[in-house]
Amino acid sequence: MEPAVPQPQTFDRVLSxxxxxxxxxxxxxxxxxxxxxxxxxETYRSVAGLEQDVVDRLGEVTGLDSPHGYVASGGTEANIQAMRAARNRTEAADPNVVAPESVHFSFQKAAEVLGVDLRITPVDTDRRADPDAMADVVDADTALIVGIAGTTEYGRVDPIPALADLAADADALLHVDAAWGGFALPFTDHEWNFSHAAVDTMTIDPHKLGQAAVPAGGFLAREGATMDALAVETPYLESTSQATLTGTRSGAGVASAAAALDELWPAGYRQAYERAQANAEWVAAALTDRGFDVIDPVLPLVAVDLPEPLFDALTERGWRLARTARGELRIVCMPHVTREMLTAFVRDLDDCRSAVDGT
Amino acid sequence: MEPAVPQPQTFDRVLSxxxxxxxxxxxxxxxxxxxxxxxxxETYRSVAGLEQDVVDRLGEVTGLDSPHGYVASGGTEANIQAMRAARNRTEAADPNVVAPESVHFSFQKAAEVLGVDLRITPVDTDRRADPDAMADVVDADTALIVGIAGTTEYGRVDPIPALADLAADADALLHVDAAWGGFALPFTDHEWNFSHAAVDTMTIDPHKLGQAAVPAGGFLAREGATMDALAVETPYLESTSQATLTGTRSGAGVASAAAALDELWPAGYRQAYERAQANAEWVAAALTDRGFDVIDPVLPLVAVDLPEPLFDALTERGWRLARTARGELRIVCMPHVTREMLTAFVRDLDDCRSAVDGT
Structure with a gap:
């Protein structure tokens, strides 16, 4: 008998x-x-042209004329690169980076890799970066201020214009991590992008809400000098320098991002955002109705305080669930998350609650 | 009219x-x-199982029982990670890495990213690492010795056992970069792997001679402590720590590497190596016959001194060619490079030479 061909799981129960x-x-x-x-x-020219198309389109999405950047392996690489560019451009001997505690863990990784001091500050009562708290730890060695437009845990949007003022005062660069939020935010009233404030670099991942295939992250920069600060010479390639963190990269990711942007920007992304946001608000209301403590979805991401036994019971039913550092369940309303899935999830939650309460 | 669907180029004329x-x-x-x-x-469990299969198989290819490691985005990431692990494990305050000049440029990138002092030493007359030259610059702060098993420019295999002795004397780790050579070397007499010497970490890329789809690089480590030195906490994922450099990674690359190893190890890789090596020797002989100065192919990679006008003329005919830092043409006899391609290339070379000489 032939061994079974390995199959990926479906997205049917992935909320995480x-x-x-x-x-x-x-x-x-x-x-x-x-x-x-x-x-x-130079060897793979057709995909190089597509990559420029993606960068140009991402410029449209983020309000940046003549964007610099490239298609990265994902948000982690783009965040590392933003910090690396800032480290390499500053004159500070012992540079530091100031970021709110809501920052993605890739910044901890970046700081460790790059040997940079990461200063983490408390968020405000709505879980957004607090510019005053950040100002307290900014000093002459601050090379980079980080804001998040769509936090990983709660989908919050930091006050980017205020962070830009802070960066300007400190003579630091400003990086906005819109890895997840970047394809939803254009259809909201938030001020988050290059046209709203003096943002220097941004992470925006086509392979998240952009609906491209993994790996297709996005790193954008306002100035060519940022790319120059990342470039190393490449003696064996037909091209002569490389500003990416990885070497060989995925043409599939690039082509996929180009196709998704071509197909979906802007109308398709607007439609996907509106549907996802409605789903998030629906499940938030359903959970609130059931007496759970729900953190309202500013973007299509719902966090809810769920007792441990319930979390475990739902996991046993095949739901792929993730938690915040504080333990809340996170429901990420990605395009594959339908109203039917959420209805089934809430039904399972009711079932599991009866079972857990009954024992 | 619908716009044309972008198409990748074929591999018909790619020698670079x-x-x-x-x-x-x-x-x-x-x-x-x-x-x-x-x-x-934890969310994508089926692909996580496949990744473990790939690591186990790569252990077989490289003579390592109970291998640690993961499927990286490529050789650059794996080389950065080897240097990062060594930097994080050493007690030296200002660590250095010693490598021969034949090292891939990703080590320059790694050193810049990681803030490590990279000490480059001359190669011997056969373009291999010279252990004596390396010993001259090794000191108490040396955290890592690098050897290459299949150099990017000339396909040379460094004397890995001698480098292992050097590393042991210096109390440093030994990394072997077999990114390209790793799927050819098992069918040669070279001493290059974990079973031949006290190698600590290795780069071996399924997406090169392993015939997997990009991105599927390989990072292997003899000790779990190496992975521990790379791990960061991951509060929002179902799994709790991450030792990779990137965050989101390509399941396609992992599944593709698993399938290629399943299909080709060992007989298919042996056959591919023998065919590639025969092609390399054939084209080396054809070029030597024509009076060119050819560097013999130890592995399936031929370097040849080619005048600039000839290089340009061949490029104009659609050949995708790359050069060494010294300017020699490199012909990389990958599995897609057939005898027919090489015959056509040599015919074009003859044509172009007549044209160039005739003007």
Whole structure:
């Protein structure tokens, strides 16, 4: 008997991921470009052209004319690169980075990798960065201020214009991590992008709400000098320098991002955002009705205080769930999360609650 | 009219890449797993299991029982991680890394990113690492010695056992970069792997001679302590720590590597190596016959001194060619490089030479 061909799981019960099922056009493009390497752009020219298209489109999404940047492996790489560029551009001998506690853990990784002092500050009562708390720890060695537009845990949007003022006062750069939120925020009233404030660099991942296939992260920079600060020479490639963190990269990811942006920007993304936001508000209301303590979804992400036995019982029923550092359940309303899935989830929650309460 | 769907170029005239057309089984697996993220192993469990299979198989390829490691985005990430682990494990306050000049440029990038002093030493007359030259710059702060098993420019294999002795004397770790050579070397007499010497970490990329789809690099470690030195906490994921450099990763790459190893190790890789080596020797002989100065292919990679006008003329005919830092043409005999391609290349070379000489 032939061994079974390994199969990926479906997304049917995944409420925990910030990635999603790629759009059909994105999947088809990824399949066509599986064997290409944008890390070697002179050899693989067609994918290099697509990468420039993606960067240009991401500029449109984020309010930046003449954007610099590239398609990264994901948000972690883009965040590391933002911190690396700031470290390399500052004149401070012992540079530090100031970020709110809501920052993604990739900043801890970046600080450890790069040997930079990461100063974490408390958030405000709505879980957003507090500019005053950040100002307290900024000093002459601060190379970078970090704001988040759509936090990983609670989907909060930091006050980016206030953080830009802080960065300007400190002569530091400002990085906005919109890895997850970047494809929802254009359809909201938030001030988060390059056109709203003096943002220097940004992370925005096509493979999250952008519906591209993994790996397709996005790193954007307002100035070419940021890319220059990242470049190393590449003696063996046909091209002569490389500003990315990785070397060989996924042509599938690039082509997939290009196809998704082509297909979905802006109308498709607006529609996906409105549907996701409505789903988040629906499940938030359903959970509130049941007496749970729900943190309202500013973006399509609901956090809810759920007792441990309930969490475990739902996991046993096959739900893929994740928690915040404080232990709340996070429901990420990605495009693959339908109203039917959420209805089934709430039904299972009711069932499990009866069982847990009954024992 | 619909705009044309972007198409990748074919591999018909690519002699410059260390990547190749994926094996059909590898491509099929990549397509099945396009939407998965091994960076979140608890959510994406089926791909996490496949990743362990890949690491175990890579242990077989490299002579390591109970291997530690993971599927990286590529050789650059794996080399950065080797240097990072060494930096984090050493007690030296100002650690240095000693490597031969034949080292891949990713080590320059790693040193810059990690703030480590990279000491580059001359190679011997056969372009291999010179242990004596390396010993001259090793000191108490040396955290890592680097050897290459299949250099990027000339396909040379460094004397790994001698480098292991050097590392032991210096109380440093030993990293072997077999990113490209690792799937050819098992079928040669070279001493290069974990079973031949006290190698601590290794880079071996399934997406190069392993015939997996990009991105599927390999990072291997003999000791769990190396992985511990790389781990950061991951508060929002279902899993609790992450030792990779990137966050979200490509399930397609992992599944593709698993399928390629399943299909090709060891007989298929042996066959591919023998065919590639025969092709390399054939084209080396053809070039020598024509009076060119050829550097013999120890592994399936031929370097040849080619006048600039000839290089340009061949490029104009659509050949994708790359050069060494010294300017020699490199012909990388990857699995997609057939005897027919090489015959056509040599014919074009003859044509171009007549044209160039005739003007």
């Amino acid at each position: 991921s910030m990635c999603t099922r790629p759009h059909p056009a994105a999947r088809a493009a990824a399949e066509r470009f599986l064997a290409t390497n944008p890390g070697d752009p | 890449s260390m990547c190749t057309r994926p094996h059909p089984a590898a491509r099929a697996a990549a397509e099945r797993f396009l939407a998965t993220n091994p960076g979140d192993p």
